[in-house]
Amino acid sequence: MIQLENISRIFAVGDQQVAALRDIDLNLGAGEYLSIMGPSGSGKSTLLNLIGLLDRPTSGTYRLNGGNVTDLNDEQQAQVRREQIGFVFQSFHLVPRLTAAMNIELPLVLAGIAIEERKARVAELLQNYGLADRAGHRPDQLSGGQRQRVAIARATVMRPSVLLADEPTGNLDHTTGGEVLKLLEQLVEQNIALVIVTHDAEIGARAARQLHMLDGRIVSDDARQT
């Protein structure tokens, strides 16, 4: 489903060229559960941003669901993000002035989906994630775990084929983090590909496939037999 070939990403820092990714090759199937681990600056977030089409590679080819998305223009990439990719961030990134329900609804609003369908999908997700009684609360009235659940609901409301999570439990305590991970892992069973970036080995070990990165390269790619 996701095919990266010879992907490199070079940043210009001052007059220096810094390679954040070097010749990355990666294939990821539908419903695969991948964790990317590595120290700070190893390029794991850059890789995630490239997969999420938030960033463009300096060279290489990226295919998503068979289509080459490397050279799409901004608007086309935005459409791909809207329809096929969900994001979960460490700091949740909820819009502070919108209620939980409105935050979840946001991708549907941006996609121009009819109000009735929007309401139905949001109501279903609020129910599924145990947020039904928090629908009208704003993010500052929610606990960390609830906020991240809202963010996961928002990431899945468009029914993407891949979910990208950057340190999704980084701002949560151990218990809440575990609950959030369980929610994310349930999505894998719905055939959504899940990519988690983390520097926590314990969390990374939960994934069926584990990628270790160092200095912009993949140093190991272990698939656990399940």
Place this chain on the structure above:
Amino acid sequence: MRVADTLQFASTSLRSSRSRTLLMILAMSIGVGSVVVLTALGEGARRYVVDQFSSLGTNLIIMLPGRTETAGLTPGMLLGQVPREISLDDAQALLRSRAIKRIAPLTVGTTHISLDARNREVVVLGSTSELLKVRHMDLSHGQFLPPGDIHDSTSVCVLGAKIKRELFGQRSAVGAWVRLGDRRFRVVGVLSSQGESMGFNTDELVIIPVASAHMLFNTSGLFRILIEAKSRDAIGQATRDAEQILAQRHNSERDVTVITQDAVLATFDRILHALTLAVGGIAAISLAVAGILIMNVMLIAVAQRVREIGLLKALGAPAAQIRKLFFAEAALLSGVGSAAGLILGEIGTAVIGQIYPALPVAAPWWAVLAAFGTALGTGILFSVWPARRAAQLDPVTALARS
């Protein structure tokens, strides 16, 4: 994204920074309000002058002796001559023109009016019975000057409302005798109160037959002739006829000046219209200032919402959509501000109307439309740059901003 959703999203962000939004709306509404009030004042002044002129009479042409030359010097002046005066017969001759409906000759002088021990100085107007219709005057008591030969110097007079009140109080004046200068006149009528009208306060006038006035002041010429044309279209013809008739009677010399009320009116109209535009334009500067304020507020909004913009991009909003969201915010701000400004302007106009009831203040529709349009236009125009800045943000760095 649907238009309704775009507006809804923009309004949530405006509501979240309430005091900033209210201040912005206030600035915008003061701009729009001042355009409305100032143009209403200008337009009110214009209408006031137009009304004043119309109250003088309709299709009016005014003839006065002498001719104003652009050189400022006529051959006659070098020879020590004064312009030839307009006589009563000249006035009567004007009625030969088919375009002229009626005429009223005018002679003006000041003298004392007295009744028993009361006396005061008055302006005396010598004219004929036609003056009533030509000048659109109204009587409160009695009759106007009796019709008859223009040369008849009957000793009758019509009093202005204030003169009557000062001399007679509540008593009836009609039929009583008053003394004007060294002659006695019988009061036949009293004018109803009309107030000031282009410098002529009819309330403080005494009107007597023109021939009597000539005797009283020992003169023979006329100060003015008021000519009423048959219709609006006949004004041009009546003007030409009047000049021609006078020239025939004055040895082919064009020694009178003929002013049409329309020409005077048109000049005033133009001047005051330009004035209205000028004050409106000055007020519009405040709209430009409000526009710059909107730009400032939008730039702050972009800076404050970098993370949110990054998120919207991650959720699949293309650059054009982000721009639209900021445009919508600016449009809402300036739209609500303009609407508030229109209300403010109407209130201001109403207050001025209360304070100066004589002034017909009302903002012309074009000014209201222009104020609203300019406000909306500047609001959106000045949000182009902030919106572009927002749309061009890099999502990765925007999301990473803390």
